[in-house]
Amino acid sequence: MINYAGEEIKINGCLGCLFAEHKFSLPCGIAYENDKFILSQDFELPIQGFLVVSPKKHIETFGELTSSERIEIFEIVSKTIEILKRNNICERFDVIFEEKINKHFHIWIMPRNKWMEEFGGNIICNIGKIFKYAKTNMRTKENFNKIDEITKLLKSELKK
Numbered sequence: 001m002i003n004y005a006g007e008e009i010k011i012n013g014c015l016g017c018l019f020a021e022h023k024f025s026l027p028c029g030i031a032y033e034n035d036k037f038i039l040s041q042d043f044e045l046p047i048q049g050f051l052v053v054s055p056k057k058h059i060e061t062f063g064e065l066t067s068s069e070r071i072e073i074f075e076i077v078s079k080t081i082e083i084l085k086r087n088n089i090c091e092r093f094d095v096i097f098e099e100k101i102n103k104h105f106h107i108w109i110m111p112r113n114k115w116m117e118e119f120g121g122n123i124i125c126n127i128g129k130i131f132k133y134a135k136t137n138m139r140t141k142e143n144f145n146k147i148d149e150i151t152k153l154l155k156s157e158l159k160k
């Protein structure tokens with residue numbers, strides 16, 4: 001995998017499990033974790049405020065979470081969005097559940113940034129182009145610093 005900063009991470013196995021077990025790290029570190037869940041910047045996308053929350057246990061679908069785990073993961077999503085909004089990272093967010101076959105279940109917290117609208121029409125329809133644009137054009141020192149800052153902000157706010 002190439003991480004958001006353009007560095008190659010050489011690992012074999014489930015990325016979600018390995019990240020939960022601290023077998024690899026991201027330059028910005030972890031925004032929040034407890035015994036069941038982990039929150040961080042998206043592994044691959046250098047987009048400010050693009051966060052991923054996953055269960056630490058290996059599951060592939062939302063339905064495999066218990067009802068109390070579902071409440072807890074939504075609580076993390078909602079607190080994260082509230083902090084990002086309050087600190088003017090972005091005003092609106094899309095929350096996307098990824099249930100890929102043979103992949104660790106995770107929830108994307110995706111900011112609806114102004115620049116994404118330049119691809120025309122619906123942001124979700126253009127998600128592939130948006131990701132490609134970010135990977136090609138947004139790997140800048142300035143952007144990495146901002147991602148570090150956002151992670152630090154979430155870290156201090158979420159442990160309260």
Ligand SMILES: [Zn+2]
Pocket residue numbers: 014015016017018057058059103104
């Ligand atoms: Zn896994």
